[in-house]
Amino acid sequence: MRSALIVMLLCGTAHADRWSRLADEWSGAAWLHYEATVLDRVEHDASVKQIGLAGARLHGVFGHGHVFAFHAGLDLAAGGTVGQGGFAYDVAFMPFGVALRPSERSVIALGTGVGAMGGVPSLDGAVTLPIDLTAEVGDGRVRLLARGRVSYVAGAASRADGAPSLSTGPESSLLGDELEAMLGVRIGRGYHEYGFNSGNGYFVAASYRELEGARFAGVTFGYSIDLASPRSMGR
Amino acid sequence: MRWLFWVSVACTFAKQPLVAPPNDVTTVLLVTGTLGRPLDGIARHPWLAVRRKGAQMWQLYEVPSVATESDPFDRGHDYGNPILHAVWRGDEADRAADCIEHEAEPIIRDIDDHYIFYPGPNSNTFGDRILRKCGLHASLPSTSIGKDWRGLIGAGVTSEGTGVQVETPIVGLKIGLKEGIELHVIGLSIGVDFWPPAIILPLGPGRLGFADR
Numbered sequence: 001m002r003s004a005l006i007v008m009l010l011c012g013t014a015h016a017d018r019w020s021r022l023a024d025e026w027s028g029a030a031w032l033h034y035e036a037t038v039l040d041r042v043e044h045d046a047s048v049k050q051i052g053l054a055g056a057r058l059h060g061v062f063g064h065g066h067v068f069a070f071h072a073g074l075d076l077a078a079g080g081t082v083g084q085g086g087f088a089y090d091v092a093f094m095p096f097g098v099a100l101r102p103s104e105r106s107v108i109a110l111g112t113g114v115g116a117m118g119g120v121p122s123l124d125g126a127v128t129l130p131i132d133l134t135a136e137v138g139d140g141r142v143r144l145l146a147r148g149r150v151s152y153v154a155g156a157a158s159r160a161d162g163a164p165s166l167s168t169g170p171e172s173s174l175l176g177d178e179l180e181a182m183l184g185v186r187i188g189r190g191y192h193e194y195g196f197n198s199g200n201g202y203f204v205a206a207s208y209r210e211l212e213g214a215r216f217a218g219v220t221f222g223y224s225i226d227l228a229s230p231r232s233m234g235r
Numbered sequence: 236m237r238w239l240f241w242v243s244v245a246c247t248f249a250k251q252p253l254v255a256p257p258n259d260v261t262t263v264l265l266v267t268g269t270l271g272r273p274l275d276g277i278a279r280h281p282w283l284a285v286r287r288k289g290a291q292m293w294q295l296y297e298v299p300s301v302a303t304e305s306d307p308f309d310r311g312h313d314y315g316n317p318i319l320h321a322v323w324r325g326d327e328a329d330r331a332a333d334c335i336e337h338e339a340e341p342i343i344r345d346i347d348d349h350y351i352f353y354p355g356p357n358s359n360t361f362g363d364r365i366l367r368k369c370g371l372h373a374s375l376p377s378t379s380i381g382k383d384w385r386g387l388i389g390a391g392v393t394s395e396g397t398g399v400q401v402e403t404p405i406v407g408l409k410i411g412l413k414e415g416i417e418l419h420v421i422g423l424s425i426g427v428d429f430w431p432p433a434i435i436l437p438l439g440p441g442r443l444g445f446a447d448r
Binding site: 032034054055056058074076189191193198199200223225226227 | 271272273274275276277420421423425437438
């Protein structure tokens with residue numbers, strides 16, 4: 001596959017001008033996570049006692065400038081719940097977003113779109129409107145991975161105002177219905193090959209979630225890779 | 236980070252040793268190696284190595300070309316950490332070699348013409364297609380992303396020959412006696428193999444358990 005990629009790139013020299021123009025005008029970065037998360041209910045009642053989800057997150061940013069970029073992402077996860085146990089899923093497609101690139105491989109990105117999250121039969125399935133803030137910072141062996149998300153929930157009345165931290169009392173919260181966050185560290189390597197900066201490694205993170213009026217805390221294990229074109233390409 | 240890769244490799248037990256069999260009969264090998272960094276932990280590339288009875292050199296069939304090499308496993312800096320997945324010897328290998336010599340180049344040209352690095356068709360699509368075309372019953376590892384590419388929608392018998400699969404670029408499913416149950420989501424594979432027992436993961440050698448052989 002690598003040879004084929006190189007051949008494909010070489011074949012592209014037939015259209016060198018077009019590629020060159022694209023490379024001159026645009027730059028970007030992408031990151032892929034494989035991750036598994038286990039969350040345990042830490043307080044308050046909820047039909048779910050534990051949640052286990054595994055899946056992938058694929059995000060990318062691209063733009064004309066050195067620092068500012070557009071952002072899009074796809075998150076897919078499936079697993080199960082304990083306590084009325086069953087199948088659980090959590091997916092989100094976020095095509096609308098903006099990002100900052102403070103360094104070659106570091107990205108701070110905000111995104112939104114549409115998602116779905118639920119558990120059969122323990123957690124009513126809902127359509128979600130996620131507002132997701134992601135930070136991937138670090139160009140070397142150590143990389144900080146952080147993510148926070150507020151979700152508005154539709155189609156599941158039982159899950160409205162499910163985040164105690166966002167609750168504003170008897171009135172429905174305008175800040176969102178559910179909340180989740182992750183903060184972790186990846187230990188890996190950074191590379192500079194073929195003119196691109198990249199890196200990969202395993203990571204561990206603390207995870208937190210609020211839904212159905214309950215708080216959940218747990219841990220995430222994963223593997224991630226990141227790839228970035230030089231910011232100077234996008235001028 | 237290499238030590239962590241090797242930890243995950245070490246979690247695949249009873250792998251076939253990387254030893255080329257003697258040339259007293261025709262031999263066909265199915266081998267995969269990792270892509271370059273940073274994809275080395277999640278993506279592999281296949282090639283079929285064919286050596287006729289009495290020959291010294293191996294013909295390596297892969298996308299984008301066919302090459303002649305003295306060592307079927309050493310691909311220099313192109314593909315690292317090779318894994319030997321299957322070996323065919325004798326009459327079975329003679330039939331396989333005839334088929335590969337006849338069928339491989341048209342498939343390689345076809346994939347070259349329509350090549351898309353991800354999700355396919357790519358070199359792993361070639362590996363799966365040539366295995367099925369020549370009746371070589373083996374499976375590519377789950378990290379051979381593109382092995383299950385069947386176009387916008389497709390269904391058929393698996394390369395291992397004891398199961399069936401239905402595939403789209405977004406989601407797919409493979410079920411079989413030797414294949415186990417494998418769910419494919421955007422080209423990533425996860426599942427359970429019952430024999431040899433292993434958890435199928437889209438990482439490292441693609442399995443946590445016993446090697447597929």
